[in-house]
Amino acid sequence: MHGDSDRDLARLYLERALPRRWRHVQGVARRAEAVAGHLDDGELLVTAAWLHDIGYAPELAETGFHPLDGARALRELGVGARLWGLVAHHSAAVHEAQALGMADELDEFADERGLVRDLLWFFDMTTSPDGGPVTFAQRMADIRDRYPPGHYVIRSLGPSLHDRRAAVERAGRWLHAVGLDPRCP
Numbered sequence: 001m002h003g004d005s006d007r008d009l010a011r012l013y014l015e016r017a018l019p020r021r022w023r024h025v026q027g028v029a030r031r032a033e034a035v036a037g038h039l040d041d042g043e044l045l046v047t048a049a050w051l052h053d054i055g056y057a058p059e060l061a062e063t064g065f066h067p068l069d070g071a072r073a074l075r076e077l078g079v080g081a082r083l084w085g086l087v088a089h090h091s092a093a094v095h096e097a098q099a100l101g102m103a104d105e106l107d108e109f110a111d112e113r114g115l116v117r118d119l120l121w122f123f124d125m126t127t128s129p130d131g132g133p134v135t136f137a138q139r140m141a142d143i144r145d146r147y148p149p150g151h152y153v154i155r156s157l158g159p160s161l162h163d164r165r166a167a168v169e170r171a172g173r174w175l176h177a178v179g180l181d182p183r184c185p
Ligand SMILES: [Fe+2]
Pocket: 052, 053, 066, 090, 091
């Protein structure tokens, strides 16, 4: 998967069916593209950014748990295993999987832990549903507002907060260290 084809695949599945999600994905991907030249696996980061929410697409939503559905769809397409793992585990999905009783299914995929993964989480969790940059705290507050109490996303938010924040802090430190503005572009 390279460049334009990642974007085209995401667009195909999201633009018409889920226009707001598509705006979010474009925001995440543009920010990933802005830093990609600074890391060895920049291309993988950009691919994962374009495709991280593809599992929300109605055609792909087999279980209704988007990280798992997205990872399985990409596995069927035959693209690289690291990508499936990044998509499956993005933004502390394991906690949501536990709340849903789907942890075993998510275990089909490896959470690689590292810079690419942390940056993907960072951009996802500091990009608003409409695609603009927000703080991590604003994004978490938005999630609390958007989902009803008792929803699995809300039930898993507390348990996931430590992992989420740790990834955001590591990514933020790296961005700072290489001289990039974490809020850009
Ligand atoms: Fe997501």
